[in-house]
Ligand SMILES: Cc1cc2nc3c(=O)[nH]c(=O)nc-3n(C[C@H](O)[C@H](O)[C@H](O)COP(=O)(O)OP(=O)(O)OC[C@H]3O[C@@H](n4cnc5c(N)ncnc54)[C@H](O)[C@@H]3O)c2cc1C
């Protein structure tokens with residue numbers, strides 16, 4: 423049955439992932455009536471099949487890895503993880519795939535929820551196919567924000583569907599560890615899931631086509647993760663591609679590799695990147711190409727569509743595929759929509775309220791592997807590619823008293839990049855156990871453009887891993 427209702431709101435948000443929710447929160451707080459459209463679960467990929475479940479699987483693995491190396495703790499934590507208990511914890515951290523709590527939050531923020539599949543239907547209009555088959559037409563007075571996120575991208579391998587492969591969804595929601603798991607892709611999802619499932623009892627083979635893992639980061643990050651994964655028993659093979667794969671005996675997958683090798687595993691996970699969820703959202707009705715990433719300017723406005731009413735926020739714009747960075751964009755998009763609705767001039771200068779400057783200058787990210795990898799700003803390769811003149815300063819974290827206290831066998835490295843002309847930090851990578859919480863200090867140093875000379879006055883407490891900041895300054899002074 424199709425009924426034609428036209429409902430008018432100030433703002434329509436398509437997609438109630440973490441990013442869409444935050445856009446709606448900001449526009450609602452600005453006094454604009456806001457409806458959010460969601461086709462699956464309110465909370466999006468992050469809450470149910472990405473950040474939350476994956477970190478719930480990883481935390482016990484990382485904690486155990488540290489604890490078995492702390493004298494006195496070994497007898498208490500020497501046994502393998504209790505996989506059943508970890509998976510039950512993962513279920514709770516994913517709210518048992520129930521979005522009641524998030525729906526309540528939307529209500530408390532004054533945001534209306536419309537369940538269904540949303541599609542643009544021309545300027546400022548959205549058509550929603552509801553679960554009971556109705557079509558609801560929505561009209562926006564001020565703005566439509568597309569926050570439909572991304573999905574796993576599968577390679578064009580012949581017969582891939584017959585493999586019944588895992589994507590990040592199955593890898594984060596599986597009911598039990600497979601006996602053996604082959605993972606294709608040495609990026610963030612690949613290494614995190616290899617760490618988690620190896621620790622939960624699966625025999626993991628990680629297949630990366632580049633020369634090393636985490637190829638977009640400083641090489642030492644991938645080298646440390648490779649070392650630890652191998653110590654944990656995983657088979658890590660770099661520089662290989664999958665040329666063919668088939669299901670055999672229904673219960674296993676046989677994979678043929680470019681180097682002539684073969685891997686047989688119970689399950690195969692493709693962790694080969696993301697594609698935008700933009701195929702079926704009516705992009706053609708506003709002159710855009712379905713299935714493409716949505717390009718925006720720094721105010722998150724889709725400039726290819728005239729009239730400044732269409733915004734793309736979060737994964738779907740490909741600016742930085744992280745929940746925290748999408749939420750940053752959401753706060754900015756919300757402020758921009760509010761300002762335009764009030765007829766105010768935008769303030770879009772560098773680091774100004776209506777500009778997502780951090781998306782290009784300081785995107786923080788933590789890979790929750792053993793050891794953790796924390797990065798923000800430029801790597802050496804990016805600095806070279808963009809013609810930035812930088813000083814590179816390295817320090818071995820294992821030399822710090824705080825690192826020895828943390829775990830006596832500590833291995834890790836830190837690197838900062840200092841812009842030679844401006845004398846400010848423009849990039850930082852920390853690789854080592856427990857470094858995730860160090861990252862915010864580097865993010866502040868970069869965004870606040872703190873002169874390196876002033877950092878001498880930011881005294882790190884003894885004995886903490888933060889003392890790496892002092893050691894990096896000393897290394898730079900003495901080199
Ligand atoms: C395994 C894994 C682990 C990750 N871990 C982390 C992490 O630890 N930290 C981190 O910062 N990032 C992490 N990420 C990235 C993070 O999940 C994404 O950056 C984040 O979810 C993006 O949020 P979003 O709101 O843009 O999109 P999504 O979370 O994908 O949400 C989009 C929403 O839009 C809905 N939708 C799509 N199309 C329509 C439509 N036509 N109509 C209505 N609704 C629609 C979807 O159902 C979904 O609910 C991880 C990703 C993966 C795959």
Ligand SMILES: NC(=O)c1ccc[n+]([C@@H]2O[C@H](COP(=O)([O-])OP(=O)(O)OC[C@H]3O[C@@H](n4cnc5c(N)ncnc54)[C@H](O)[C@@H]3O)[C@@H](O)[C@H]2O)c1
Pocket residue numbers: 577578606607608609610611612614630631632637663664693694695696742743744787788789790
């Ligand atoms: N801790 C976190 O914050 C976290 C965790 C997981 C994911 N994420 C986000 O999710 C995004 C997606 O992660 P991802 O690991 O899927 O993507 P990615 O881009 O990080 O890595 C994908 C890898 O797969 C490889 N690949 C692509 N096609 C291939 C093919 N046909 N055969 C073999 N290898 C192939 C690529 O070369 C790349 O190394 C990341 O960019 C990250 O921002 C964040």
